[in-house]
Amino acid sequence: MAVDAGCDPTVYSARTPKRFILYRRQDATGVSGTGVVATGVVWPDGHAALRWKADDHEAVSSTSVWSSVADMMRVHGHDGLSEIVYLDDEESSSPPERPRGRIPGPWAWPAT
Numbered sequence: 001m002a003v004d005a006g007c008d009p010t011v012y013s014a015r016t017p018k019r020f021i022l023y024r025r026q027d028a029t030g031v032s033g034t035g036v037v038a039t040g041v042v043w044p045d046g047h048a049a050l051r052w053k054a055d056d057h058e059a060v061s062s063t064s065v066w067s068s069v070a071d072m073m074r075v076h077g078h079d080g081l082s083e084i085v086y087l088d089d090e091e092s093s094s095p096p097e098r099p100r101g102r103i104p105g106p107w108a109w110p111a112t
Contacts, residue, residue: 021084023085036053038052
């Protein structure tokens with residue numbers, strides 16, 4: 001796999017994913033229930049990953065990846081019956097103080 005020449009994946013960036021819950025006030029389909037029905041993250045590039053809760057062993061859980069939160073909510077927002085509640089504010093979503101530059105490991109955020 002080729003790496004974009006303008007993007008060095010070994011360079012550290014302070015941007016981190018933001019965690020969220022999908023909170024459903026009313027279950028329009030009768031499938032997922034109400035309250036916290038899923039958890040997820042929004043990546044710094046805007047993509048979102050959503051993981052459905054499965055509290056019992058008979059329930060089926062799945063994870064999906066979306067190009068944007070807006071796209072995800074077009075499908076799972078149920079016309080305003082569900083909302084995203086972010087668990088990380090801007091301050092807490094940043095990693096602890098660490099010098100910028102190269103970091104060890106197989107993967108790191110691309111610099112912007």
